[in-house]
Amino acid sequence: MNHWLVLCALAFVTTHVDAATPWTDPDMRATWTQPQQPFRIYGNTYYVGSHGLSAILITSPKGHVLIDGTLPENAGMIESNIRALGFRVRDIKLILNSHTHGDHAGAIAALVHDSGAQVAASAMSAKALELGGDDPDDPQHGMAPFYPKVSKIRIVADGETVHVSSLALQMHAMPGHTPGGSGWTWRSCEENRCLSIVYADSISLLSTDDYRYTDPTHPERLAGYRHALAVLSALPCDILLTPHPRDGFFEKAAAMAPGKPNPLIDTQACKAYADEGQHNLEQRMRKEAGTL
16 A cells, blocks of 8 residues: 555544544544545646545646645545646646645645645644644544644745746635635636636634633634635635535536536626625524523
8 A cells, every 4th residue: 555545545634633523533534534526627727536525636738736635545536637627737836725724734745756846835734734633723633533744935025926837826815614724726728718716715603612612812813714704705706616526616616517617607606605604603602691
């Protein structure tokens, strides 16, 4: 067996996980590892993840960018999906991350090993990646399993643009689900039409029982999440992508056909996603206040 798969498996199963969390839900786990045929989203942007976990490939003739790695055990699946589209894993030059839980960062170490790519992340995400997810600042610390550590990470600041050949992707700080959560935006073109694509971070507020977003000693928790929602609402957004594909995503993708409007295009999707996040926040605040 590939030594990376052994390391990934050990890192994933040796961490205690509360039985009430999504991490041990058998139906969710099955979806997270369910193979998904890769496909073009728009222009040079492709879906290469599993059925329940996104991994996005943005290509150029002189190198590619991959966003998110999904679970440790999915590394081979992602690489197979990339090859099935006609691209080479070794041509991935940069790997980005939305947030540092094992279902989105778990395979990054293996993908780096196999591609030789550089990893870039926010400062707080870089810390968590280097710890293999063992980050005490994470709302799910003690719930979310650890994974193989990632080293030699390039730090990217909020608003900074990273480049691979002709590709340009901008990072947007979206803390809340994790302290270092990040969204990424770029432009993809088909013929003479270019669209703004947003890979927004998760907006759920799942945490351990003792974590409080309303803790007055940590005002950055509420402020950061509110900032993320404001950013989401204001971004140019023709196509919204998320770490967990949203309901209807694959049905819309399956309906794509030459000469017809792309059903994934929805200029109101980011605003609707931000509104959903605002609802999540209000529910969470009521829960912490004991009024829910």
